[in-house]
Amino acid sequence: MSAPLLRVEHLTMRFGGLVAVNDLSFIADAGAITALIGPNGAGKTTVFNCITGFYKPTEGRLGFLHGDAGLWDDLDRLTARGARALRRPAGRLFLLERMPDYLVAQQARVARTFQNIRLFPGLTVLENLLVAQHNPLNLASGFAILGVLGVGGYARAERAAIEKACHWLEATGLIARADDPAGELPYGAQRRLEIARAMCTDPVLLCLDEPAAGLNPREKADLNELILALRDGHATSVLLIEHDMSVVMEISDHVIVLDYGIKIADGAPEEVRNDQKVIAAYLGVAEQEVERVHAEVGL
């Protein structure tokens, strides 16, 4: 049975007087695809930014686990101790809200993509994937000191990194364009490259922010397959923000619905699809409802 990987507890994010996310709690399971859906402005991307360390939450706790589920019992102790992470032989427990963004990626290994694609347009496709492997490569080059002198095993490390990049380029169907600048790729390919780049960091949790935006139906079908392959073939858990129901309902194991920063539904895709509150949030209030209200106010 799958265990919780990410525990979001009472997450609140305020920007001045605006409450973008209000007391949100949910659990994302290891090895599952969890979807976060909701109308525009519901606070989905804010949740993402809190999880990946780009925002510091106003309130709340974000527990993240590598390894044995028994470590969750230590969560309160870790919180009380004021540390960022707990290391045990059985695994590691992180408090993401205490970590800066780059450490979330580097140590907790939470990778993300962006709603408006953020590639390195002037670098080639291959270079984009090598930048993603910066930390292991930088270590192999002795923080550039050994690398400049030409000693140490950097060449071997770089060959391995290129091999890994090729693996992901093949998985995303971009291998033919490896030496082209990323900015020259068509839109759909840029989306796939961003996923490949995130996967090159060997993530435990991959956060995809609207990966299907702007894709045509065939590309969407390919994307579904790719995301399922990440879950099944690479044991990567996925947290997904998406508007497109054909993607969400088909591949998600678990759906959380946000509206105005508040969770309004949480469950399997089937349950959520038939939830009255969700339908109201997405489609507005039903026609009869409007008539009833009109009658009440005497119109």
Add this chain to the structure above:
Amino acid sequence: MRDPQATAALSAPLPRALKDAAFAALLSLGLFLPLVGFDTVTNIRNELILQTRFGLLAVIIALIAAASLVNSLVVAPWRARRALAEPKPAGRFAGELAKRFPPIALAFVFVYPALVLTLVGFQGSTKWIDNFGIQILIYVMLGLGLNIVVGLAGLLDLGYVAFYAVGAYSYALLAKTFGLSFYTLLPLAGMLAAFWGILLGFPVLRLRGDYLAIVTLAFGEIVRLVLINWVPLTNGYAGISGVPRPTFFGIPFNASDDGFAAVFGLTFSPIYRTLFLYYLILALVLLTAFVTLRLRRLPLGRAWEALREDEIACRSLGINTTTTKLTAFATGALFGGFAGSFFAARQGFISPESFTFMESATVLAIVVLGGMGSQIGVAIAAVLMIGGTELLRELDFLKHVFGQGFDPTQYRMLLFGLAMVLIMVWKPRGLVATREPSAYLRERKAIGRDLVKEGRG
């Protein structure tokens, strides 16, 4: 399918060209009449009198009218014809040239002093090796160093001269006080400059773009003002003289019995020191170029370029942007410090006047003109800018044309600005407008500069 506008330009009629020329002449008359046409001079009784220079004014206006005529009769039709012609595939010749140019240029730089010596002889060649060779190479080195900060990491630094000054004063003060040799102090001065680079880096890490530029500009001025005002240490405006000169690995370049000339059985000549300095700065330039080239292919250099492209994406990939920026500042400052200590050793005298904002601006102009991130571009731009301004000193024959009072070097800034404008119109992304990828799978394709970002700090 001819573009009607281009066709019209192709058959530019003479009356229209004349009309354009007349209009240009009129415009320049209005502009230059107060600027050039009148001149105020103080006469022998200390009175200010107005003189007219209508002759010169006429020459300038005639030149402008002629340029306008040439443009509409020759240049515009030629451009129109070219626009109509089929776009040619990128010339193979240009590709070959780009591949062959660096080794040829390098070979030329190595034989340049020998060439000068044979052409000009011992007497006249000091000027050519010192003013042209060494001076240009110092700026190549500064350009390569700043290129790391501005070109690769995309951090606009207007105070680069501060590190140059730190290097120069570190060498001068330590050499004079402790009598340490140039070869001990060169790395030490570099490291001190790198330390100041990190010190500058910390407060400006949060700033981006224009704000970063302003703070680095202020940093450069602060360093200069400290050098002026901390008189007990730096001797203020008077500067530090008698800075020890570098020796030939322990053998001094002087006329004494154990001097360089005597030891090697040569007749004494100051040219040996100049030659030695030339090859010393050449070695330093090659070291800078080599290290930068290596760094670009290492994860650190790639992270610099990624930082220039998109800082937020870098952070999402687990790159510590703070240390990455600091290493860029430190590495750039390190080479600036090397150049500074060489400068102090070559001059034998330094003062705050050598480290004004103008120097920072010149080095930045070299980097931008060369094409940000391109090493060979920076080298070419340094040759053009520094060699060009030095060449102005050689144009003595212009005195016969414009009269004895004419000094071409006074037009340095004017020409400098004009050259900048022209190159930016002609090649807005600098002389070398492509980026070489640092790693490739099948073939190395140069990337057009329109895709490469300039960085927002």
